């Protein structure tokens with residue numbers, strides 16, 4: 001006999017588990033299904049969390065090696081990669097168990113198994129032992145996330161040719177690492193292994209790294225990463241790879257075609273992006289519409305074209321970010337419960353957790369130019385920020401963009417230490433419809449890095465005081 005629910009969420013990542021928690025809070029009898037065996041999705045198991053654990057520990061290693069001696073602290077660090085990985089594994093395990101606790105607390109049932117939608121209102125779950133459970137429900141939320149995008153002609157074996165998943169679990173530091181793709185995942189994982197001793201080369205198809213980020217920041221960011229020892233080959237594509245006596249011979253050529261070149265490497269990381277994952281869900285049979293990129297099509301309230309079926313997170317359009325999935329989860333759950341959930345996509349920040357960090361929210365100058373919107377810009381470098389000097393982290397700057405007529409903040413872009421923490425202030429300002437003057441006149445504690453954001457805000461009206 002079928003178990004009956006008000007809502008069944010397929011996928012236990014930041015989209016799925018947050019939807020299930022919010023639905024439970026709103027009094028709906030909810031189940032959250034994930035086939036992985038642990039909850040938390042890509043983010044907690046093989047994404048945000050393990051990568052940030054390794055970024056933190058590898059940064060400490062490099063600090064101890066290269067920076068602490070300059071500050072009068074002499075240490076000779078020795079790497080224990082096994083222990084470093086054990087820290088990562090422990091964090092992942094604690095947080096994934098934490099999600100199960102949160103689901104229980106919200107009275108949402110956590111089910112391990114592979115789900116398939118057999119009809120609107122009907123979900124079949126195949127457990128690891130092969131048993132099949134049938135669920136009946138008023139609402140189905142698809143939150144099945146994304147998977148690694150493949151490079152044509154290249155097979156990922158997760159030992160020599162790895163995706164981000166393999167790159168998070170290498171058992172020794174490769175002498176040479178070739179990163180295919182200059183987006184945030186490639187640059188973060190490239191930074192981890194460079195800090196631990198690898199020679200890292202990034203091959204990027206476009207003529208810039210981190211496409212989508214502010215162009216000015218993108219250029220300076222690349223300069224800083226190059227200074228740290230990362231090599232870049234832009235406007236270049238990988239056309240083939242051959243395994244040769246424990247190493248790889250990677251053939252590249254200019255993006256627009258031309259002479260080929262071979263790059264020898266020990267490990268190749270394929271990080272050219274991610275694709276929406278809705279495989280084997282049964283969507284074709286029940287007629288849920290997908291777009292040309294295989295993403296579930298929804299209206300602005302996350303409803304698909306089939307009544308009672310909703311979609312959120314990486315499997316639908318938009319930035320593939322954990323907090324975007326979470327925001328959509330809350331709004332979708334509230335819509336299901338008859339409330340007015342809503343997501344403001346202009347106030348969703350994005351962060352690259354390298355050193356320095358790069359963080360942005362709202363529009364870039366390039367986007368505003370393309371849209372013909374007149375704007376003013378204020379900027380402030382961390383070289384002129386007292387706290388940045390005290391912590392010896394003066395790379396980067398803060399930049400605020402405001403509407404030329406109304407002064408409403410349209411975008412904030414920060415490159416610098418702790419940029420990922422500071423961007424929350426900017427997201428809040430945009431969410432509240434603040435003007436640059438509002439931020440410029442808000443007291444910021446001294447000495448903090450966040451004062452750079454205030455100085456950039458003052459710069460919009462031309463009254464930056466500390467430069």
Ligand SMILES: Cc1cc2nc3c(=O)[nH]c(=O)nc-3n(C[C@H](O)[C@H](O)[C@H](O)COP(=O)(O)OP(=O)(O)OC[C@H]3O[C@@H](n4cnc5c(N)ncnc54)[C@H](O)[C@@H]3O)c2cc1C
Pocket residue numbers: 010011012013014015016017033034035036040041042043044046047048049051113114115116143144145146164165185277280281312313314315320321322323324325353
């Ligand atoms: C290396 C890396 C680093 C990242 N770092 C960051 C970061 O710092 N910040 C950030 O915001 N984002 C980051 N991301 C992106 C982030 O992980 C995703 O945007 C986020 O996980 C999307 O959440 P989701 O719930 O939509 O999907 P997912 O987290 O992908 O979860 C989907 C879940 O659905 C399950 N599933 C799929 N099909 C079925 C089925 N038929 N039955 C049952 N279960 C199913 C899968 O097992 C999976 O667990 C990173 C990603 C990677 C790969």
